[in-house]
Amino acid sequence: MPGLARREQPLTVHHLNQLLLVCSLVLLVAVAAVRISSRSGLPSLLVYLGIGIAMGQDGVGDVHFNNAELTQVIGYAALVVILAEGGLGTKWKEIKPALPAATSLALVGIAVSVGVTATAAHYLIGLEWRQALIIGAVVSSTDAAAVFSVLRKVPLPARVTGILEAESGFNDAPVVILVVAFCTAGPVEHWYVLLGEITLELAIGAAIGLAVGWLGSWGLRHVALPASGLYPIAVMAIAVTAYAAGALAHGSGFLAVYLAAMMLGNAKLPHWPATRGFAEGLGWIAQIGMFVLLGLLVTPHEMGDDIVPALVIGLALTMVARPLSVVVGLLPFRIPWQEQTLLSWAGLRGAVPIILATIPMVSGVAENRRIFNIVFVLVVAYTLIQGPTLPWLARKLRLGESEGAADLGIESAPLERLRGHLLSVAIPKGSRMHGVEVAELRMPSGAAVTLVVRDGTSFVPLPTTVLRRGDELLVVATDPVRDAAERRLRAVGQGGKLAGWLGLAGNGTGSHSRHSGQ
Secondary structure, rough: OOHHHOOOOOOOHHHHHHHHHHHHHHHHHHHHHHHHHHOOOHHHHHHHHHHHHHHHHOOOOOOOOOHHHHHHHHHHHHHHHHEEEHHHHOOOHHHHHHHHHHHHHHHHHHHHHHHHHHHHHHHHOOOOOHHHHHHHHHOOOOOHHHHHHHHOOOOHHHHHHHHHHHHHHOOHHHHHHHHHHHHHHOOOOOHHHHHHHHHHHHHHHHHHHHHHHHHHHHHHHHOOOOOOOHHHHHHHHHHHHHHHHHHOOOOOHHHHHHHHHHHHHHOOOOOOOHHHHHHHHHHHHHHHHHHHHHHHHHHHOOHHHHHHHHHHHHHHHHHHHHHHHHHHOOOOOOOHHHHHHHHHHHOHHHHHHHHOOHHHHOOOOOOOHHHHHHHHHHHHHHHHHHHHHHHHHHHHHOOOOOOOOOOOEEEEEEEEEEEEEEEEOOOOOOOOOOOEEEEHOOOOOEEEEEEEEEEEEEEEOOOOOOOOOOOOOEEEHHHHHHOOOOOHHHHHHHHHHHHHOOOOOOOOOOOHHHOOOO
């Protein structure tokens, strides 16, 4: 076909130049739009979707794009990066107490949500049971990107934040299994068969994710790479390896990458601030590319008839299915009603449901375009409502936490030939290390503060030098006491001079800490 041949012309340098110009301009517009979204409280995904729609066939760009399979593949790849970035930023000490509740919410809660939402879609909208079940499964997954972007701006109690972050990282796996099962031709399998498949895939994904994360963190801590820029690349490569290994083993690749990244993020790796910044940059690029592509796939003039059904299904999901799933899923846990109310309202949807809505399109399910349109309108409409109102609801429920002592920013650079480590410590504004003398740090024997940088001037501190907020310290520690030195620094940052009396000294600092700094 001549038309097809023209569309499949090889990519030339001229085409590459045009593509790079368009992509760079889109990225610049998206970066500028983040400032608007942060001021308005709107999740940035809505801005990126708007950019894609504006570039599409009903917008000023008039770009015709309808490749659902390519969108699904790119969306999966972007989700891997987003989950990896979210896992790297998840603190184990905050998420550990919330794991049982989050796991229950990601399994039992999803079952309740799918059932209620599908029932509403069938009886209120008149969809056939297969289409209703697909929509119920697709929109039951909370989105990691939306949850991470909103939660990090809202000072919520640690338990609420831990449950929401863990749930968004865990619930993708069972939802993907359900959507694929409902889209498969023929009768839907019995519920116990699906439950067995979900359990097996989660177990395989968890095992592989934990194994890859442990091996990767052990390797990076014991092998000094020749350049600091290699550490971020290695960390992301390890996380992607966990996803690929999990998926190829017929497990949950999404759970594997999240758990592997979480282990890496809590392993005190060298050059961690640089790695964190690199991962955040990749996460932003993944979000921008994914949402813009999803916006391109949308055809707004075809959505007129699906707006009301989407709002009705979304109302049932938001006001009935989600609250009921929270109540049932958290029934074994004694969680106050205020926190359950916030958990019900904070079940944000985002790119995950829209990407999952491409599965029935690829599978050729009847009315697949209508399913996609309903999901798209539902996600946009209720994200527009829930995202900006979440901080307000937290304040009304008196769940907004005042900020405590800020954690220290500590970067470690291995000194391989000297069998030691150089720790770069930044004292933030809220740290209780402010006002502490160097001798009062009581560093382990084998570790010492060698340099202080203050207001752009560096000097060698005395034992009586008083540390101030904004200072940067260079601490040299031998290999055996590196972890103890960091624990001691973080303990003083949280508890100040009385860290030992408050039980914050940490394991391994005991007798050593009392013989240093003199």
